[in-house]
Amino acid sequence: MNTPLLGIEELSVGFDTPEGKARAVDRVSFALERGETLGVVGESGCGKSVTALSILGLVPSPPGVIESGAIRFENSDLIGSPPEALRRIRGRDIAMIFQEPMTSLNPVLPIGRQVAEPLMVHRGLNRKEALDQAAQWLERVKIPDARRRMGDYPHHLSGGMRQRVMIAMAMVCRPKLLIADEPTTALDVTIQAQILALMVGLKQEMGMSLLLITHNLGVVAQMAARVVVMYAGQVVEEAVVSELFGRPFHPYTRGLLRSMPDPAGRPDGGSRRLSEIPGIVPAITEAIVGCKFAGRCPHAFGRCREQAPGLFDIAGGQRARCWLSRFPERRRTDA
Amino acid sequence: MLRYLAKKLITLVALLFFVSITVFAVLFVLPGDPAQIILGINATPEALAALRADLGLDKSFWGQYREWVGNLLAGRSHHSIHYKMPVFDLIVDSLAVTGPMALMAMGFAVLISLPLGIYAARNQNRHGDVTVMFFTQLGLATPEFWFGILLILLLSVQLGWFSAGGFPGWAADPIGAFKALLLPAFALGVIRAAILTRLTRSSMLEVLREDYVRTARAKGLRERSVIYVHALRNALIPVLTIMGLQLGQLLAGAIIIENVYFLPGLGRLVFNAIGQRDLPVVRDIVLFMAAAVVVVNFVIDVAYAYVDPRIKIN
Ligand SMILES: Nc1ncnc2c1ncn2[C@@H]1O[C@H](COP(=O)(O)OP(=O)(O)O)[C@@H](O)[C@H]1O
Numbered sequence: 001m002n003t004p005l006l007g008i009e010e011l012s013v014g015f016d017t018p019e020g021k022a023r024a025v026d027r028v029s030f031a032l033e034r035g036e037t038l039g040v041v042g043e044s045g046c047g048k049s050v051t052a053l054s055i056l057g058l059v060p061s062p063p064g065v066i067e068s069g070a071i072r073f074e075n076s077d078l079i080g081s082p083p084e085a086l087r088r089i090r091g092r093d094i095a096m097i098f099q100e101p102m103t104s105l106n107p108v109l110p111i112g113r114q115v116a117e118p119l120m121v122h123r124g125l126n127r128k129e130a131l132d133q134a135a136q137w138l139e140r141v142k143i144p145d146a147r148r149r150m151g152d153y154p155h156h157l158s159g160g161m162r163q164r165v166m167i168a169m170a171m172v173c174r175p176k177l178l179i180a181d182e183p184t185t186a187l188d189v190t191i192q193a194q195i196l197a198l199m200v201g202l203k204q205e206m207g208m209s210l211l212l213i214t215h216n217l218g219v220v221a222q223m224a225a226r227v228v229v230m231y232a233g234q235v236v237e238e239a240v241v242s243e244l245f246g247r248p249f250h251p252y253t254r255g256l257l258r259s260m261p262d263p264a265g266r267p268d269g270g271s272r273r274l275s276e277i278p279g280i281v282p283a284i285t286e287a288i289v290g291c292k293f294a295g296r297c298p299h300a301f302g303r304c305r306e307q308a309p310g311l312f313d314i315a316g317g318q319r320a321r322c323w324l325s326r327f328p329e330r331r332r333t334d335a
Numbered sequence: 336m337l338r339y340l341a342k343k344l345i346t347l348v349a350l351l352f353f354v355s356i357t358v359f360a361v362l363f364v365l366p367g368d369p370a371q372i373i374l375g376i377n378a379t380p381e382a383l384a385a386l387r388a389d390l391g392l393d394k395s396f397w398g399q400y401r402e403w404v405g406n407l408l409a410g411r412s413h414h415s416i417h418y419k420m421p422v423f424d425l426i427v428d429s430l431a432v433t434g435p436m437a438l439m440a441m442g443f444a445v446l447i448s449l450p451l452g453i454y455a456a457r458n459q460n461r462h463g464d465v466t467v468m469f470f471t472q473l474g475l476a477t478p479e480f481w482f483g484i485l486l487i488l489l490l491s492v493q494l495g496w497f498s499a500g501g502f503p504g505w506a507a508d509p510i511g512a513f514k515a516l517l518l519p520a521f522a523l524g525v526i527r528a529a530i531l532t533r534l535t536r537s538s539m540l541e542v543l544r545e546d547y548v549r550t551a552r553a554k555g556l557r558e559r560s561v562i563y564v565h566a567l568r569n570a571l572i573p574v575l576t577i578m579g580l581q582l583g584q585l586l587a588g589a590i591i592i593e594n595v596y597f598l599p600g601l602g603r604l605v606f607n608a609i610g611q612r613d614l615p616v617v618r619d620i621v622l623f624m625a626a627a628v629v630v631v632n633f634v635i636d637v638a639y640a641y642v643d644p645r646i647k648i649n
């Protein structure tokens with residue numbers, strides 16, 4: 001088997017906060033194959049964005065510190081890379097689009113120029129060539145009348161159009177990996193579907209890998225081949241999509257799925273804030289003995305509160321961070 | 336864009352009108368009879384009355400105001416009582432000192448404050464930042480004239496690099512004239528740089544947290560372009576306003592620094608004219624000073640629209 005395109009190993013990221021050290025990402029590991037779409041799901045605040053930003057070395061520091069772990073991308077460890085080497089990878093081999101199209105584009109620069117910039121730094125194109133390619137890309141992401149709009153500023157565009165511009169900007173250098181951090185969360189339902197369709201099309205055309213971060217299980221079901229579920233900074237379950245939806249293992253995953261209305265129903269169904277699991281997520285500044293989900297888990301037993309479970313293999317590549325994998329008899333059928 | 340400009344232009348005219356009335360009214364009620372000053376205390380009442388009529392001082396408030404503004408609009412200069420020459424020429428002569436000095440001072444202020452502010456922001460709460468902030472605090476607390484005197488003592492008296500004051504005139508000695516303005520401009524610039532540095536720093540800190548700066552980094556741009564293109568352009572927007580105010584103020588003359596350096600600038604001209612009750616001079620200069628501030632702000636508004644494209648819509 002080839003080495004994966006991206007391999008995150010035991011990544012931990014902390015933030016210095018007034019309340020103490022906050023472990024935003026806690027020994028997270030997952031891998032992404034070439035051409036694969038991997039979904040990362042979890043409630044808001046569970047560390048999805050910080051994980052993604054770590055890949056590009058963009059965790060704001062201070063206060064953020066990558067405490068340990070490795071991020072292997074094409075045989076090099078990004079964490080140990082000198083800043084200049086990492087900069088060359090950003091935008092060229094790994095591109096990223098963000099949740100907030102309204103604030104992610106520079107308000108005082110024309111969009112054409114913003115899309116063209118990666119071509120100038122990474123491909124060494126001159127301004128004219130870069131702008132020309134940028135215009136082609138704006139056409140490709142279906143900005144109407146793209147050539148005439150090159151000189152427009154972000155405030156001239158709607159949220160959906162801005163996200164298209166962000167996608168064009170991410171794609172111009174034909175990256176091997178696209179990280180999309182909740183790319184449709186801030187958009188209207190109909191626009192969401194269009195943007196997702198656009199991403200699917202581009203991904204197939206370019207053969208790139210996609211790391212799709214979302215808290216919307218509907219989006220994962222539609223887009224991803226494999227899913228990583230995160231809770232309180234940790235990976236709690238990993239499985240291919242059919243297994244995750246067919247036989248979820250972790251009680252948290254099950255809760256997520258239950259809180260998701262019929263996936264065939266309203267397309268925005270899964271974007272509800274997963275409030276159906278009772279209890280609250282522990283503060284990340286808290287030191288927790290045992291499983292971080294134990295306080296909310298209907299099946300929790302003694303072991304869960306004493307010792308943190310590892311990520312155990314279940315079957316066929318499915319993994320879950322849960323003691324039930326060792327003590328299946330403890331699963332309560334009524335819950 | 337045109338509508339924005341038109342709106343600003345209308346405001347400009349209205350503001351100038353308002354300023355002219357205020358200036359006129361204040362000087363109208365000010366005690367001191369110019370006719371008496373010109374003719375001395377021994378003048379006969381007839382002579383005084385004749386001169387008042389000559390100067391138009393016997394007319395009503397509105398009559399005098401109309402005459403004053405009418406002359407200005409028609410481009411007819413009033414005459415200085417003391418200097419016996421057109422006020423217009425007096426202003427042009429002193430502006431030849433104050434104008435270049437103001438521009439040089441702002442040049443110094445910008446050259447000092449932008450790099451320092453950016454540096455401090457990028458090293459927030461570290462040694463470099465703390466040091467910069469310490470010196471800006473010092474700059475805020477330092478009176479301009481004191482710093483001016485310090486520069487004279489050090490660079491003119493001790494080291495003999497500059498003359499200790501005075502102005503040889505542009506025509507007679509251009510290099511000497513330039514050198515004569517260098518120290519006072521530096522003194523003015525450094526003091527203004529203190530506030531600009533702090534402003535640049537805080538504006539930059541805010542902008543560096545923005546999502547679009549993260550986007551710029553995510554694209555793999557060099558740190559240089561991230562800071563100087565993506566961040567600075569946005570950070571400059573609030574700084575520009577203060578720069579404009581400062582430039583307008585400087586164009587209106589720096590009375591104290593001009594006195595410290597014996598420079599025949601606008602500040603000294605108006606200072607002397609007030610002492611001499613040279614009403615036509617005072618009136619026109621004060622209006623000119625106000626106009627300078629208003630016009631510079633207009634220019635800044637236009638520059639604003641250039642830096643911030645969002646302005647054009649509303
Ligand atoms: N700049 C920061 N300073 C302090 N804490 C942060 C910062 N960014 C993120 N965090 C913390 O890290 C945790 C994970 O955040 P994030 O990765 O943004 O969550 P999400 O899964 O919603 O993307 C959150 O608890 C958040 O409070």
Ligand SMILES: [Mg+2]
Pocket residue numbers: 045048049050181182
């Ligand atoms: Mg997030």
